[in-house]
Amino acid sequence: MSQAFAPWVAAVEPSETARMADIAARLRDDGVDVIDLSTADPDFATPEHVRDAATAALDAGETGYPPTPGTAELRAAVARKLSAENDVPTDPEEVYVTPGSKYALLEAIATIVRPGDEVVVPDPAWVSYEPMVKIAGGSVRRLRTARDDGFVPTAEGLADAVDDDTRLLILNTPANPTGAVFSPADLRAVRDAAVAHDCWVVADEVYERIVFDGEHRSVAAYPGMAARTVTVGGFSKGYAMAGWRVGYLTGPPSLLDAVGRLQSHSVTSTAIFAQRGAAAALDGPAEPFERMVDAYETRRDALVDRLRDAGVDVHPPAGGLSAFVPVGGADDVALCERLLEDDHVALTPGTPFGREGYVRVCLTADRERIVAGLDALLDRLD
Template identity: 45%
Template structure:
C-alpha cells in the first residue's frame, strides 16, 4: 500500500546530530578509525554506586509499572534537589520522564497550539525546532552568534521578537551547542519580557552541573518566574546516564496536571528500577560529578589552545561540553568533508540555526582530541 503521511511529520527533519553519528558508525563498520566529536554523550561510565542501586532495585522486584508521574521517593528527592537550588517545587509539581527530551516534548505539546509562536535563541538545540513544529507552532529566532553567543547584548533583539502573541520562549543555559552560561542580567531581561507579555518559558537546565567557573542561576528562581517557568532537567549528562533514560519537568501544578495526560497516554511511566537508581545519583555522586567536570574543563582548555595554534580564536565555553567553531559558510559541506576526508565527526552549525560554524563535543579523551585536530589540519580543514 501507499501510506499517506501527516502534515505534522512532514514538518520535521531527522536529528542532524544522530545523522552524523550514524554516518560515523557506518564508516567505522567499514574499518575506518573515526574520531567522533559529534555525540552529546559523556564518555564516562555511570557511577558504580548508581549501577548497583539499579541492580538492587531489580533484585528487590522494582520491575513493574510505577505511578505515572514517578515514584514518590524520587519526586521527593528531585524536589529536595531543586529546593537546594532556590526553587520551590513540591513533589506534586514534578513529572519524572524517560529522559529530559520526553519532558520537553510533553511541555511543547501542552503549551503550544497550531499557529502559535515559539521563540528560540540561536544557536538552539536541534530538537526544539522539531518539537515546536510537531506541536504546530511557528518559530521566531534570535541569533546570538554576532554577540559571541551571549544573550545579554541581544536582549534588544529578543524584545523585538517577543510579543503578546508568543506562547513559549525556550532558554537553555548552559547552552547546547554553544556552552554559554547566561548572565543574571540576561536572565532578568528574559524575566522582564516574559512578565510583560505573559509568556511561558522553558528553562532547559540539563547541563547545570557541568560548568567551569560559572554559577548558573535557575530561571525560575527570579521574582515573577516561578508561576510561568517549566524547569527541565535530567540524569543523562551530569551523571553519565544517557542510556538509562531518566529526566523530569517541574512546573506549576496546573501545567503538571495537563502534561500528565499526555504522559500517561504515551510512555506510561519512567522505568521503575531506573527511578530508584536516580535517587542514588542525586544523593551520592558528588565526587563523580566533580571528577568528570574537571576532565571536561581540561579538554576544553586543550581545544582552545589547539585552535589558537592554528590561528583560530574560539570562545571558551562556560558550561556543557560543546564548542562552536567558525568554519566555511557552507558548514554542511565542511562537516561532511571533515568526516569523509579526515574521519572526524562534527555537527554543522546550521542544524542549530547558526550557519558558518561546526559544533564539536569534547566528550572524548585528550589523546583523541589531539588526533582530531591533527587530522583536520593535515586535510586543510583548519
C-alpha cells in the same frame, strides 16, 4: 489509503546529528577507528553507586510498571535538589519524572503550544526544539545571538523577538551547541521580556551540572517566573546516564495536570530501576560527578588553546559539553562529511543548529583525541 500524513511530518526534517552518528557507526562496524566528537553523550561510565542502586532494584524484583509521575523516592530527591540548589521551591508532587529530558521538553511544548502559536527559540539552538514546536502545530521565531555576546540573547534582541504574539520562549543554559551560561543579568532580561509580554518559558537545564565559568542559575527562581516557567532537568549529561533515559520537569499545577494526562496516555514513565539509580545519583556522593566536570574543563582548555594557537577565534564554552567553532567561509555540512568519510573525525555541522559556517565539537572524548580531531579540522581549513 492516503499517504498524506499529519501536517507536522512535512515540516520536520530528519535529525542531522543522528545522520552523522549513523555514518560514524557504519565506519566503526567496518573496523575504522572514528574520533567521534559528534554526540554530547558522556564517554564516562555511570558511577558505581548509581549502577549498584539500579542492580539492587532489579534483584529485588522492581520490574513492574512504574508510577506514572515517577517513584516517590526520585520525585522527593528532585524536589529537594530544586529547592536547595536551584532556589525553586518544589514539592515532590510537583515533579514529573520522564524518559529523558527530551520527553519532558516535548510534553511541556505540546502542552503549552496551540496550533498557530509563535515560539521564540534562540539561534543557534539545540536541533530538537524547532521540530517539537512544529509537532505541536506552532511556528518558530528565531532570536539570533551574536558570538561577541557569547551567544546569549541581549535585552535588545529579546525586545525585538518577544512580543504579545509570543506564546513561549525557550531557554537553554548551559547551552548546546555554544556552551553559553546565562548570567543573573541575562536571566533578568529573559524574565523582563517574559513578564512584559506574558508568555511561558521552558528552561532546559539538562547541562546544569557541567559549568566551568560562572554559576548555573534557574530562571524560575526570579520574581514573577514560577507561574510561567517549566524547568526541565535530567541525568544524561552531568551524571553520565544518557542511556538510562531519566529526566524530569516541574512547573505550575495546571500545567502538571495536563502533562500527567499526556504521560499517562503515552509513555507511562521510565523504568523503576533506572529511577532508583537516578535517586542514588542525587542523594549519593557528588565527587565522581565533580571529577567528570574537571575532566571536561581540562578538555575545554585544550580545545581552546589548540584553536587559538591556529588563529581560530573560538568562543570558550563556559559550560555544557560542546564548543561552537567558526570555520570561516567553509560549507559546514560538506566539511563535516569529508572529515568523517576521509579523516574519520565526526563533528556536527552548524547549519542544523541554525548557524552556517560553524561546526560543533563535543568534549566527549579524551584530550588527545579531541586535539587530534581538531588537527584534522584545521588541516582542512588551511
